[in-house]
Structures are given as C-alpha cells and as structure tokens.
Amino acid sequence: MWIVWxxxxxxxxxxxxxxxxxMARGDADALAELYDRHARLIYSLALRVLxxxxxxxxxxxxxxxxxxxQAARYDDRRGNVVAWLVTVTRSRAIDRLRRRRSRPExxxxxxxxxxxxxxxxxxxxxxxxxxxASTVRAAMDELPLLQRIAIELAFYEGLTHVEIAERLEMPxxxxxxxxxxxxxxxxxxxxxxx
Amino acid sequence: xxxxxxxxxRDTAALYVVGALDxxxxxxxxxxxxxxxxxxxxxxxxxxxxxxxxxxxxxxxPPPALRGRVLAIAGERSPRAGASDxxxxxxxxxxxxxxxxxxxxxxxxxxxxxxxxxxxxxxxxGGLEAQLNDTxxxxxxxxxxxxxxxxTAAGVQARLAVLTAPDLxxxxxxxxxxxxxxxxxxxxxxxxGLLFAAYNLPPLPAGRTYQLWYLTGSAPVSAGIFKxxxxxxxxxxxxxxxPAPAVTGLAVSIEPEGxxxxxxxxxxxxxxxx
Numbered sequence: 001m002w003i004v005w006x007x008x009x010x011x012x013x014x015x016x017x018x019x020x021x022x023m024a025r026g027d028a029d030a031l032a033e034l035y036d037r038h039a040r041l042i043y044s045l046a047l048r049v050l051x052x053x054x055x056x057x058x059x060x061x062x063x064x065x066x067x068x069x070q071a072a073r074y075d076d077r078r079g080n081v082v083a084w085l086v087t088v089t090r091s092r093a094i095d096r097l098r099r100r101r102s103r104p105e106x107x108x109x110x111x112x113x114x115x116x117x118x119x120x121x122x123x124x125x126x127x128x129x130x131x132x133a134s135t136v137r138a139a140m141d142e143l144p145l146l147q148r149i150a151i152e153l154a155f156y157e158g159l160t161h162v163e164i165a166e167r168l169e170m171p172x173x174x175x176x177x178x179x180x181x182x183x184x185x186x187x188x189x190x191x192x193x194x
Numbered sequence: 195x196x197x198x199x200x201x202x203x204r205d206t207a208a209l210y211v212v213g214a215l216d217x218x219x220x221x222x223x224x225x226x227x228x229x230x231x232x233x234x235x236x237x238x239x240x241x242x243x244x245x246x247x248x249x250x251x252x253x254x255x256p257p258p259a260l261r262g263r264v265l266a267i268a269g270e271r272s273p274r275a276g277a278s279d280x281x282x283x284x285x286x287x288x289x290x291x292x293x294x295x296x297x298x299x300x301x302x303x304x305x306x307x308x309x310x311x312x313x314x315x316x317x318x319x320g321g322l323e324a325q326l327n328d329t330x331x332x333x334x335x336x337x338x339x340x341x342x343x344x345x346t347a348a349g350v351q352a353r354l355a356v357l358t359a360p361d362l363x364x365x366x367x368x369x370x371x372x373x374x375x376x377x378x379x380x381x382x383x384x385x386x387g388l389l390f391a392a393y394n395l396p397p398l399p400a401g402r403t404y405q406l407w408y409l410t411g412s413a414p415v416s417a418g419i420f421k422x423x424x425x426x427x428x429x430x431x432x433x434x435x436x437p438a439p440a441v442t443g444l445a446v447s448i449e450p451e452g453x454x455x456x457x458x459x460x461x462x463x464x465x466x467x468x
Contacts, residue, residue, distance in 0.1 A: 028268035180208035
C-alpha cells in the first residue's frame with residue numbers, strides 16, 4: 001500500500017529506502033544521493049529554527065552523520081526517510097536553540113531512528129515528501145494568523161504551550177484551542193489537496 | 195474518564211503532536227494514551243497534519259561547501275552494523291581500510307573549500323557595499339536634480355503666469371544718455387508680476403548695482419536690483435504684483451550696492467507703459 005502512495009506522491013521514497021540500505025553497507029554514493037535529494041529541505045528547516053547559517057549547516061552535518069552511523073538499524077516499517085530526517089533535524093535544531101538560550105533541557109539526545117517515530121503517530125507518506133513542501137506552505141499561509149503563529153512557535157521555537165501563552169499574552173486555554181483548530185484546518189486543507 | 199475531561203484531553207493531544215507539552219506532561223499523556231482509544235484516535239487524526247508543518251519552512255539552497263562537509267562523513271567512519279543484520283555484519287567484516295592520508299586529504303579539501311567560500315563571501319560583501327554606496331550617491335544626485343528641476347519649474351510657471359495674464363502690458367525700454375546702445379523689454383501684469391530683460395548694459399563700476407523701478411503717478415517704487423552678465427544681459431522676474439495705483443512706466447538706474455529706497459543715480463533705461 002505505501003509503495004503505491006510513495007510512487008504516486010514522490011517517486012523517491014522507495015529510492016530513499018534503498019539508499020539507506022546501501023549506506024548500511026558503507027556506500028558513500030548513497031549518502032551523496034540522499035544529500036542531493038533532501039539537503040535543501042532539512043537545511044531550510046534548520047535555518048528556519050536557528051536563523052543562523054553556520055548553526056544550520058552544523059545541524060545538517062550532524063543529521064547526516066547520525067543517519068550514516070545508524071543506517072544499519074533503520075527500520076523501514078516505521079515511516080519514510082524524509083520523516084526521519086525532518087524529525088531528527090527539528091529536534092537537533094531545537095536542542096541547539098535551547099542551549100543557545102542557556103536552557104539545557106534536552107529531551108532528544110542522539111535520537112534512535114527505530115524509536116524516533118512514535119508507533120501511535122501515523123506517518124503519512126503522502127504528506128511527508130519534499131515535493132509536498134509548497135502545498136503545505138500554501139495551506140499554512142491560509143491559516144488564521146494566531147493559529148499559524150501558535151503552531152509555528154511550537155515547531156520552530158520549541159516552546160511549550162505555557163511559553164506560547166506567555167509570548168502571545170493569551171490565556172492558556174485559548175492557545176490550546178488555537179493550536180487544535182489550526183491543525184484541524186491544516187489537515188482538511190492537506191487532505192483536500194492530496 | 196468523564197466527557198468534560200476528554201474535551202481538554204483533545205486539546206492536549208493537539209499540543210502533543212506539535213511538541214508543545216513539557217517533558218512531564220508528555221510522559222503523563224503517553225501513559226494515558228496507552229489505555230485510551232479515543233485519545234489515540236485523536237493523535238491519529240491530527241498527527242499527519244502536524245508532521246507536515248516543518249515542510250512549510252521557506253526553502254533555501256544550502257551553501258555549496260556544505261555538501262563536501264557532509265560527504266566527508268563517509269570517509270571518517272563506516273556505519274555501525276546492527277547486530278541482527280547478518281549481511282551488514284558480513285559487509286562490515288570485509289576489510290575496508292581507509293588510509294589516514296585519505297581522510298587528511300579530505301579534511302584539507304574541506305578546509306580549502308571553506309576558505310574559498312569565506313573569501314567568496316567577503317568579496318561579495320565588498321561588492322554589495324560598493325553597490326550600496328553607489329546607490330546612495332546616485333540618490334543624493336537625483337535629489338539635488340529634483341530640487342533644481344522643481345525650482346526651474348516654479349520659475350517657468352511664474353513667468354508663464356505673467357505672460358498669460360489677462361492684464362498683460364508690454365513696456366519697451368530705451369537706452370538713455372549714459373548708455374544709448376542699451377535696450378530693455380518688460381512684460382507687466384498687475385495681478386501676476388513682472389518679466390524684465392535688458393541687453394547691452396555697460397559693466398557696473400565696483401560697489402554699484404543696477405536697480406529697476408516702477409514709475410507711478412507719485413514716487414518710483416523699487417522692482418529689484420540686478421547685475422548683468424559679461425555680455426551686458428540681465429533678466430528680472432518679479433513675483434509680487436506691481437504697486438497700485440497704476441504703473442506708468444519702468445526705469446533702470448545705477449545705485450549703491452544693495453539698492454536704495456528711492457532712485458539717486460543716473461537713469462540708464464526708461465520706458466512708458468501704453
């Protein structure tokens with residue numbers, strides 16, 4: 001089933017998996033292949049979180065180093081490679097951001113790829129491909145401003161709901177509702193677009 | 195669990211999928227979800243959209259030098275094999291010697307690439323700075339030109355107003371005894387002002403100026419002072435309307451520098467209004 005979606009949506013998901021298998025055997029070309037396919041996406045994400053070119057480059061290097069080290073343990077039943085890259089990039093970037101704010105709370109140190117994807121979370125191949133980035137961006141842009149900002153503060157700044165409420169000077173309950181409403185709307189927009 | 199609680203748990207599920215719970219809340223919620231089909235379904239429902247959010251970051255090309263840095267990883271260390279993966283174990287067991295000079299060479303290449311990148315950046319910065327200065331200079335020039343043009347336009351407009359005034363009068367001034375070859379012409383409007391031009395005026399002695407006068411029924415009224423150019427030409431534009439009651443003519447005399455309230459010197463030009 002996922003193969004069908006992968007082919008329809010991106011055409012590269014299967015290729016990603018085979019590249020990771022080749023990396024597990026020490027194939028440096030496979031690393032180059034994955035870099036060329038996804039570096040733009042994850043560099044952009046790291047840059048969005050850290051807003052610093054040097055830090056963003058460091059994160060991209062760390063993420064690929066981790067993928068290279070752990071390729072043999074990569075379990076392809078758990079989500080696709082882009083999902084892994086995005087999750088690890090975000091958590092490493094936010095760790096770095098927190099260290100920069102000298103708030104050393106580090107929940108995701110050297111994330112294990114077999115554990116990174118919560119089994120409870122559906123990994124939807126249709127939503128997690130580089131090719132979908134522009135669709136997601138358009139859907140985000142259509143969200144009401146406060147819903148979008150609340151979601152972005154969680155994702156890109158790594159803030160908790162309490163911190164978001166403080167930052168936006170809004171009641172806690174309002175923040176929770178905004179985030180949920182934003183996600184529901186986003187889900188409807190993305191499902192409509194698939 | 196009561197329905198009221200589940201209303202707030204639905205919001206908590208949303209916070210969970212965007213990573214907005216703190217560590218303690220996250221652990222508590224994960225424990226709860228294991229026994230709660232309703233919350234698990236909620237996570238299912240929101241999770242896909244949440245996973246897509248990081249893709250919405252503005253897309254930027256990574257610097258070209260980063261590729262070399264990342265690919266150098268493959269030269270530094272070989273991947274650690276998973277214990278359960280026999281093929282990988284076999285692959286890892288086969289000799290895969292990387293000479294140290296090779297990683298040194300890779301490191302060197304990366305440093306050279308980074309150095310080149312820094313130089314390129316600095317050059318680009320220098321170029322941009324030069325462009326900025328150039329643009330500022332151009333802007334200043336343009337501003338000056340605009341001020342000049344505005345002044346010119348205002349002058350032209352004033353002269354045009356005189357020439358198109360319904361009460362326009364033309365006065366021809368003839369050279370008088372001190373300068374018989376001099377001549378002048380004036381366009382005069384009581385409502386819009388005065389245009390005056392003179393030719394072949396003799397050069398002024400030091401400390402003296404020409405002064406233009408409105409001739410009226412009583413005492414003459416000053417219409418401004420002026421100095422001719424080397425060819426003896428001069429022009430005067432006078433914005434305020436001519437004095438009441440009626441202007442009967444115009445005259446030009448030589449006066450002390452700065453002008454005087456009433457004519458004292460010799461008359462050089464004079465003409466009667468029609």
